[in-house]
Amino acid sequence: MKVAMGNDHAATDLKLEIMKYVEELGHEVINFGTDGYESCHYPEFGEKVGRAVAAGEADCGIVICGTGVGISIAANKVRGIRAGVCSDATTARLIKEHNNANILAFGARIVGPELAKDIVKAYLSAEFLGGRHKTRVDMFAQIENRNP
Ligand code: RB5
Numbered sequence: 001m002k003v004a005m006g007n008d009h010a011a012t013d014l015k016l017e018i019m020k021y022v023e024e025l026g027h028e029v030i031n032f033g034t035d036g037y038e039s040c041h042y043p044e045f046g047e048k049v050g051r052a053v054a055a056g057e058a059d060c061g062i063v064i065c066g067t068g069v070g071i072s073i074a075a076n077k078v079r080g081i082r083a084g085v086c087s088d089a090t091t092a093r094l095i096k097e098h099n100n101a102n103i104l105a106f107g108a109r110i111v112g113p114e115l116a117k118d119i120v121k122a123y124l125s126a127e128f129l130g131g132r133h134k135t136r137v138d139m140f141a142q143i144e145n146r147n148p
Helices: 009-024 042-054 069-076 089-097 113-125 132-146
Strands: 002-007 028-031 060-065 083-085 103-107
Touching: 002 009, 002 042, 002 069, 009 028, 009 060, 009 113, 042 060, 042 069, 042 103, 060 069, 060 113, 069 083, 069 103, 089 113, 103 113
Parallel strands: 002 028, 002 060, 060 103, 083 103
Antiparallel strands: none
16 A cells, blocks of 8 residues: 655654554555654644545555644545544554544654554554445535535
């Protein structure tokens, strides 16, 4: 799979480690995040990853900031994006199986590297279950279409 990744300065070290891990799992990474440590603005990177995923340039995305929340909010502003913040592997599996989340988010100040790897592996190996979950996921697009 092609995985778009994005991060701010709070998550540079974890992003670099997770990038390597995602490649070891056999995926291709497109890096939209900063590789530096200077204070920068997470909405910029959340939007870049969101746009790449929504445009089909990547199959899914992984975004990381201090908490995972700010960057996921930014990604979720892009039409068609379903980003979820996870601090455990079970949630990471379920956001794919039930919510068909196309972006995984987590916080570099919240989870350590080993837990982050478990989270990433659980997300990337999960499949959307469809069925009753599809009815609900389709409702996200209906909400977007009701927006002015
Ligand atoms: C940056 O200090 C921090 O606010 C950011 O990484 C993130 O946690 C925002 O949600």
